[in-house]
Amino acid sequence: MPSDGATRTQGAPQTGRRSTTVNPRAAHLAMALHCVAEQSGEISRAGISAATGLNRSTACSLIEELIDGGLVREVRDTGTTTRVKAGRPGTGLGLRDDGPAGLGIDVNVDYTAVCVVDLTGKVRYKHVVSEDQRGQGTREVLDRIARLARGAQNAAEDDGLILCGSAVAVPGIVDRRGATVTLAPNLGWHDLDVAEVLPADVHGERATLDNEANFAALSEQDLIRDGASYLYVSGQIGVGSGIVLDGRLYRGAHGWSGEIGHLTIDRDGPECPCGRRGCLERYAGHEAILRAAGVTAGAGTMLGVRPTAELIAGRAAAGDPATLAALARAGQVLGFALAGCLNLLDVGTIVLGGIYRDLAPWIGPEVEREVRAAFLGARWAQPEVRAAAYGAEAPALGAARSVVRDVINDPMRWLAR
Amino acid sequence: MPSDGATRTQGAPQTGRRSTTVNPRAAHLAMALHCVAEQSGEISRAGISAATGLNRSTACSLIEELIDGGLVREVRDTGTTTRVKAGRPGTGLGLRDDGPAGLGIDVNVDYTAVCVVDLTGKVRYKHVVSEDQRGQGTREVLDRIARLARGAQNAAEDDGLILCGSAVAVPGIVDRRGATVTLAPNLGWHDLDVAEVLPADVHGERATLDNEANFAALSEQDLIRDGASYLYVSGQIGVGSGIVLDGRLYRGAHGWSGEIGHLTIDRDGPECPCGRRGCLERYAGHEAILRAAGVTAGAGTMLGVRPTAELIAGRAAAGDPATLAALARAGQVLGFALAGCLNLLDVGTIVLGGIYRDLAPWIGPEVEREVRAAFLGARWAQPEVRAAAYGAEAPALGAARSVVRDVINDPMRWLAR
Known part of the structure; x- marks a missing residue:
């Protein structure tokens, strides 16, 4: 287990001292996308310029990039668009619900749950298999996870979504980087690389692991x-x-x-x-x-x-x-x-x-x-x-939302894929 | 006492969701100044460009602004300057130690301590008065604080420094905004606006208050x-x-x-x-x-x-x-x-x-x-x-360092004064 003291946080851009190494364009894209994501209604380009302090032409160019990249869509003015001044309303902007999606998997002692959420955080697919996994071999449990993940991927693709990553909640402790299960006593797992068994085509990149309580906490979207x-x-x-x-x-x-x-x-x-x-x-x-x-x-x-x-x-x-x-x-x-x-x-x-x-x-x-x-x-x-x-679905939901949250926090990575 | 849930953090730029309202120039100035502040040796303009991802001309213009504003100085190459490529070394940059300074005050039960630190965090003045303050009236204690603060200000000015703010550590709980002592039982204080008694000419803006343990924690500069x-x-x-x-x-x-x-x-x-x-x-x-x-x-x-x-x-x-x-x-x-x-x-x-x-x-x-x-x-x-x-001096030192840290986190505010 790595012993260096760095901390991974989720749910907001990597900031603080790390901000000194952020590409400015990437940071501005994230600022603009955050504005769109955190509005209760829609927001106009002028609204984004006002909220971020970026000048109008920069804000417009960022929004074009986010639209071209399939993250943001233009919407007809619904009356909720933030207007900067009276007169012709700007075109409203919102997150796309047919673009990137996150896959969340919850491996618990007596069930496995999967769920897919779109960029807005809405659940688009879920499936739960109840089965006591305590007596089972690690291989058997991992195969079930892979099978469920493939099913979720197919359903998401049928629904016009693109899975951009996955996250796995486990009942145990996970290493600092979210890569390995250090110890999950009730599953009999230790030092296990769960992400490795998920087929590469299920998600664009390696799955992230975390303790079930941590991912469940991220299901409370309103508080976040x-x-x-x-x-x-x-x-x-x-x-x-x-x-x-x-x-x-x-x-x-x-x-x-x-x-x-x-x-x-x-x-x-x-x-x-x-x-x-x-x-x-x-x-x-x-x-x-x-x-x-x-x-x-x-x-x-x-x-x-x-x-x-x-x-x-x-x-x-x-x-x-x-x-x-x-x-x-x-x-x-x-x-x-x-x-x-x-x-x-x-x-x-x-x-x-x-x-x-x-x-x-x-x-x-x-x-x-x-x-x-x-x-x-x-x-x-x-x-x-x-x-x-949420009840039993909270860890899988929070895991899935952590995936799309990562896109909102760093859209450049998605755009450059 | 205000009951809204916002949290003030110290020691790094306001980030996360709040980053959406940051002026980009202000954010870039902070990024560049952080680079200078966090180097162990000196850093060149090219080094700052490389570390921040900002292009060379932007980095140079930011550094000129920081130099003109009295926060950064050019230094002769001492061999520790970060070189981006072989050849002529860039001019090294470091924090000025003759610019803004922070005043820290620690009001404890049996002593009052003041200290002044420069932008590098170095102690330039300190003074401690031992006296049991438990039996004394609030007015008497506050007058002592004001007197000590004026003495520190005079000493700092004689030393060529400009006090840019002050912070007061108290043995009790302080409200969320760091404005009022909610309760300091051993001093007999409650709902007391300590900052108000500090003469306006002691510091550019209102003093910040915090619990002594919080400010003492900030004295551990290496860990931070x-x-x-x-x-x-x-x-x-x-x-x-x-x-x-x-x-x-x-x-x-x-x-x-x-x-x-x-x-x-x-x-x-x-x-x-x-x-x-x-x-x-x-x-x-x-x-x-x-x-x-x-x-x-x-x-x-x-x-x-x-x-x-x-x-x-x-x-x-x-x-x-x-x-x-x-x-x-x-x-x-x-x-x-x-x-x-x-x-x-x-x-x-x-x-x-x-x-x-x-x-x-x-x-x-x-x-x-x-x-x-x-x-x-x-x-x-x-x-x-x-x-x-540090021992007894930790709260006053951490308080003073929190003041200069605020300048490093938001240099625009200092430059625009």
Whole structure:
């Protein structure tokens, strides 16, 4: 594993000190395309000139290049175009939905999901195969991924889209460059190059890998558009999180940020497979909730994570006391851990994803109460606790969106292909 | 207190989504000045053209503007100039050390410090007044700050520098915009506009405020130059931290990031003035170490934070068993809390600042041991634990450097003054 300290961020142009090596034309193309992408309505050429500070002729030439390259389209004025002054409206501009598309793949313990999104972030294809992959050989799982990827590619092409890249979400830790799965214990994978098995014709370039919580965090497109800072908590067999700061995923020095599942709740608590005691997962993970609710762990393992969450939610909705008590306790412990995260990170929002999304009606209020009691800034501002916008499809969707986001962040690379 | 979610970062150009509103000339000037600032030796015009991707004539025109504006100087070739090709070397370029300068002020509980740095980050003036400010009126403390600021300004002008701004570090929380002290309990301040008392002629514009740990974190200039991600832990009466990600200070959605002093170590632990129990400060704060070492808390209060750290370090160096045990315990608890922070943030380095810098020979190894036992990535990479580069002067120095850093990030603003 490489040990140098660089950090990859997603969801915005490579900036900061790295901006000193950016080609100016490429940077201007990205600025113009960002303007088009981040408008709620359409924007005119004059609007782009005003928003970027680029002069009118430069803005027009950039837009021509983006139109010729199949990224931007002209639209009839719908009344929402940003007008710079009264009079004849400029021609509106919008992202094309028949150009480049991103393929997202989510390899989970008991299902594999694929999805294709167009440049606007809209889902154009999705497919999920449920199958417990824990007992299977790596080859078998990788072949399934390749098969699903080919199916998605065919569907995308039939729909007039061009797959420009792919991204794979895995339940484990991934190296800093997003190239290799370092460790995915529930799949039995270590130091595995998943991208290598995806046929080269599935995507223009090598697939990018990341932890499922990181990609799931990127499915919250509205928060990202607002440039928000939030912690996306993903309840799965383990408990992970994705940290988004100012609309950009923060992956950490090695790509391992957000590992909240092993935050210590009680040093004298129950043993954890990680070798320590009293980790968050032992109180608020999937198995712990099942056990506390009186469902045998075996049933959970048989059912898989998602059906189990539905089972638990059903019991809670029916008012089962043991289930309600189990969820209240899980919410309290989760909220206690998240309050510490908030005191460190001071993000404005906590998003409950994975199984916590299904269980949010019962877990959410407890999380909110704990967070408000322990967050030092609570006197002045209350962090928002909300359920995720998407459920099981979030990692694949976020992965696919990360691919098209890369095009918006660096259109030159797409244009030069 | 404003509640919108924007985040101010320091130490690099405003980038990401905000880049869409940047004036291109301003952005190019910043790119060129960054090139000059981040070279270890000097760089030629051709070197800047190569590093930025800007064409030669644009690079030359930018450099002329930076030279005319008093930010960059030409230097005789010292052999370290980056040569693009063999033959006649280009004229080397470096930052001017007789141009704009930044004023940093640190208002602590028992001392006030001021310092002036030039554009290269070098300290050109410093002055510290020790005085316990807890019993004093706000007016009295503010008048002292203004007096010290004027003294620093006079010294800077005598030295041929032009103060271009000031920044004030406070032991408390500051609002998101860095304009008002929301709460500094040990000074008895709340909702106080410190910048207002600084006479307008001390600096070109309003002073920026921030928490002392945040500014202290910015004193680690070498780490920032490398674009490193690190957690700067500041042991004072309380325990705070500054989070630097990819060389930029991360302040959080409200400006309250890094509040690690009240991370819960033990929910059944000793009561904390914050209203909860078992907070980190109750084990690893200044008073807790004194008490555990058998020094009465009163002595610590009388002496102040800094002399107390020296007293404790002296006892430890002399082998006093109670002191050694107190430091080992504080280091263990601090390391335990920091391991959780590392699992969340995955930064490569922990910097021990404030009193922990003086106590690093005893606390550091314990922190390192705990972190290595609990950091999930420890199998593949060990985070570095190191003592801070500066002691008591760190907050004032980091504050002053943040001012000149703002000039490097946005030279257009300086040039247009």
